[in-house]
Amino acid sequence: MKNDKVDILIIGAGASGAAAAWNLSQSGYSIICLEQGPIIKKESYSFDQKNWELYQQNKFNINPNIRKLKSDYPIDDKNSAISVANFNAVGGSTILYSGHFPRFHPSDFKTKKLDNVGCDWPINYDDLEYYYELNDKKMGVAGHEGDPAYPYIPNLLPAVPLEYMGEKIAKGFNKLNWHWWPSYSGIATKNIKGRKKNSRSTVDITYWPEAISNGVELKPNCHVQKITTSSISGKANGVIYIDSNNNKKIQLASLIIVACNGIGTPRLLLNSANKMFPKGLANSSGLVGKNLMLHPLGYVEGQFSEFLGSFVGPQGCCIASQEFYETRKNKEFKRGYTIQVLRGAGPLETALQIKKFNKLSFGKNFHKQFLKNYGHTVPVAVICEDLPEKSNFIKLDHRNKDSNGTPGVKINYKLSKNSKKMLSDGLNKVKKLMKKIGAKSTIAFGPVKHAGWHLMGTTKMGRSKKNSVVNEFGQTHDIKNLVIVDSSIFVTSGGVNPVSTIQALTLRITDDIKNNPKKYFNK
Amino acid sequence: MGKIKTKDYIIIKVIKNIIDIMIPEYNNENMPKATSAINSKKFIKKIFKNKKNKEKIIYLIDNEIINQNNIKKVDLKKIALKIVKSNIIGNILEKILLTDYFTSNAVIKSLNKKSKKKLIKKKNNQNIDLLLRQVKNSEVRYKLT
Numbered sequence: 001m002k003n004d005k006v007d008i009l010i011i012g013a014g015a016s017g018a019a020a021a022w023n024l025s026q027s028g029y030s031i032i033c034l035e036q037g038p039i040i041k042k043e044s045y046s047f048d049q050k051n052w053e054l055y056q057q058n059k060f061n062i063n064p065n066i067r068k069l070k071s072d073y074p075i076d077d078k079n080s081a082i083s084v085a086n087f088n089a090v091g092g093s094t095i096l097y098s099g100h101f102p103r104f105h106p107s108d109f110k111t112k113k114l115d116n117v118g119c120d121w122p123i124n125y126d127d128l129e130y131y132y133e134l135n136d137k138k139m140g141v142a143g144h145e146g147d148p149a150y151p152y153i154p155n156l157l158p159a160v161p162l163e164y165m166g167e168k169i170a171k172g173f174n175k176l177n178w179h180w181w182p183s184y185s186g187i188a189t190k191n192i193k194g195r196k197k198n199s200r201s202t203v204d205i206t207y208w209p210e211a212i213s214n215g216v217e218l219k220p221n222c223h224v225q226k227i228t229t230s231s232i233s234g235k236a237n238g239v240i241y242i243d244s245n246n247n248k249k250i251q252l253a254s255l256i257i258v259a260c261n262g263i264g265t266p267r268l269l270l271n272s273a274n275k276m277f278p279k280g281l282a283n284s285s286g287l288v289g290k291n292l293m294l295h296p297l298g299y300v301e302g303q304f305s306e307f308l309g310s311f312v313g314p315q316g317c318c319i320a321s322q323e324f325y326e327t328r329k330n331k332e333f334k335r336g337y338t339i340q341v342l343r344g345a346g347p348l349e350t351a352l353q354i355k356k357f358n359k360l361s362f363g364k365n366f367h368k369q370f371l372k373n374y375g376h377t378v379p380v381a382v383i384c385e386d387l388p389e390k391s392n393f394i395k396l397d398h399r400n401k402d403s404n405g406t407p408g409v410k411i412n413y414k415l416s417k418n419s420k421k422m423l424s425d426g427l428n429k430v431k432k433l434m435k436k437i438g439a440k441s442t443i444a445f446g447p448v449k450h451a452g453w454h455l456m457g458t459t460k461m462g463r464s465k466k467n468s469v470v471n472e473f474g475q476t477h478d479i480k481n482l483v484i485v486d487s488s489i490f491v492t493s494g495g496v497n498p499v500s501t502i503q504a505l506t507l508r509i510t511d512d513i514k515n516n517p518k519k520y521f522n523k
Numbered sequence: 524m525g526k527i528k529t530k531d532y533i534i535i536k537v538i539k540n541i542i543d544i545m546i547p548e549y550n551n552e553n554m555p556k557a558t559s560a561i562n563s564k565k566f567i568k569k570i571f572k573n574k575k576n577k578e579k580i581i582y583l584i585d586n587e588i589i590n591q592n593n594i595k596k597v598d599l600k601k602i603a604l605k606i607v608k609s610n611i612i613g614n615i616l617e618k619i620l621l622t623d624y625f626t627s628n629a630v631i632k633s634l635n636k637k638s639k640k641k642l643i644k645k646k647n648n649q650n651i652d653l654l655l656r657q658v659k660n661s662e663v664r665y666k667l668t
Contacts, residue, residue, distance in 0.1 A: 054626045107666040124668055164645050172653050179664050221577040309642040326666050347634055348625040367549035
């Protein structure tokens with residue numbers, strides 16, 4: 001069944017799809033957004049909710065292979081050191097993210113020029129600065145001004161309190177004379193219209209309400225299987241999708257924007273192969289699905305005799321250190337990492353963790369052992385910059401299909417030598433920090449298997465059609481009315497959480513669509 | 524029919540005793556025993572969802588009560604203790620038990636109360652600008668391109 005043709009069709013209602021919908025909704029175009037997941041009620045995923053730890057174990061598990069919801073597709077990660085973490089719903093992975101909201105650094109866009117590794121982006125930090133600010137305002141980002149690790153970042157909401165544990169660690173950083181700064185956090189630390197105080201900045205409550213009231217039609221539970229192209233012009237002309245009642249439908253559009261993340265986007269492009277584009281859409285370079293970057297994550301946990309109440313405060317949003325972010329002289333690896341101080345685990349996670357490490361036994365000592373750990377641990381993550389490698393890729397998995405019969409995804413991903421050395425350096429540095437602040441014991445390991453939140457690089461941006469998939473405005477080199485706005489267009493990964501950069505890029509791209517429609521529209 | 528009812532009752536009682544041995548009350552810190560915190564009926568239902576586990580548990584309990592002359596006079600606590608000591612049942616029950624216990628109202632309430640009390644005694648909210656003074660006075664940390 002064919003629906004009426006629209007001007008713009010957005011596929012995916014997550015971080016980038018929402019920002020695209022909002023920005024374009026002010027321009028008078030007819031816009032539809034198809035999202036494979038449902039609308040999630042705010043109350044059901046609140047981190048303040050009593051049973052959030054319980055839900056994290058099953059229906060809000062970060063791993064789609066464990067959740068296995070109707071909206072999820074299978075991801076075979078047997079050949080990957082890191083498993084994918086995501087969420088498919090209106091709001092996308094922001095539904096489950098911690099809200100850690102740092103920007104990329106200027107050097108992240110020029111790693112080739114500065115350090116002779118990776119590739120340079122066709123844009124730089126200055127091109128995105130205005131959009132970072134606009135996005136911060138729309139999303140609501142808390143932080144502290146004056147951070148020497150960044151160009152000046154204005155208009156932040158009050159920073160998330162460090163709490164007792166954070167202050168203790170901050171003092172440790174000071175003793176070592178290392179950089180640290182209160183986390184940039186997507187959290188409404190003061191009253192904002194339409195939001196609860198201290199709510200996380202998820203796009204279902206930031207961008208979507210305004211986009212919908214401006215006329216964007218958001219259709220949840222609609223799973224896009226293929227993007228179709230005209231057999232005459234080769235331009236994209238619509239999509240085939242399965243709607244919420246399991247009916248196969250066609251949606252025609254003049255311009256198609258793909259916002260399905262670094263795994264979902266190449267999956268869709270590859271699955272849309274046809275006679276004119278036998279290798280998949282926008283894939284004349286052969287790079288769709290290649291250069292997958294996942295941010296290898298190291299984990300260090302310090303155990304303290306003192307009760308720190310380390311679980312107090314929003315998960316993931318405490319302190320970030322950029323002391324080792326840039327390439328350092330006399331190091332065996334290039335580029336660097338962020339040290340991200342997290343918060344201690346809740347009671348259930350604490351119990352499950354210490355049971356796993358045989359530090360909790362049932363019987364008369366059960367409570368003593370539990371209380372010795374609960375609130376006594378400081379968890380810290382090391383987020384390593386991942387450089388693009390063609391040998392890290394995703395491909396379609398025709399053996400494992402989703403509930404609609406669309407092929408799943410197979411991932412091949414290995415840590416490079418550079419990443420391994422970087423990770424090891426990061427773990428050692430955090431162990432040093434733990435020692436400085438008086439940890440009685442420390443565990444450290446990496447890469448953490450279930451930590452592939454940041455899915456980047458699989459339709460990379462560049463100037464040349466030969467060695468990139470899209471141009472600096474996300475427009476595919478091969479099909480002018482097919483645009484990609486998610487993290488798959490990243491050239492390099494930086495060493496920070498990507499959502500702020502994903503959304504800034506999206507706003508820049510969609511501004512260009514508004515300002516130069518002739519470049520894009522198939523009319 | 525009557526026998527089956529009696530046996531079911533015993534099985535439920537033994538499981539309740541088992542989980543209270545695994546998680547006993549801890550008066551010093553006001554932590555409840557397992558059956559005071561969780562809904563035992565729902566817990567047993569979850570455990571028995573897995574047929575193999577159900578069979579294993581019933582087999583273990585059956586084994587202990589089979590030689591008793593008067594089933595109604597069996598010392599269920601003693602049986603529970605014996606089963607716990609066998610180290611078989613812990614693995615079957617532990618994940619669901621920990622999940623139910625540490626997401627129960629009673630436990631969360633008790634932990635929150637305790638934490639607030641402990642943290643209030645500690646100095647908190649030190650002036651952030653004071654803490655950051657050293658970092659702020661350091662040189663720019665990012666590379667210009």
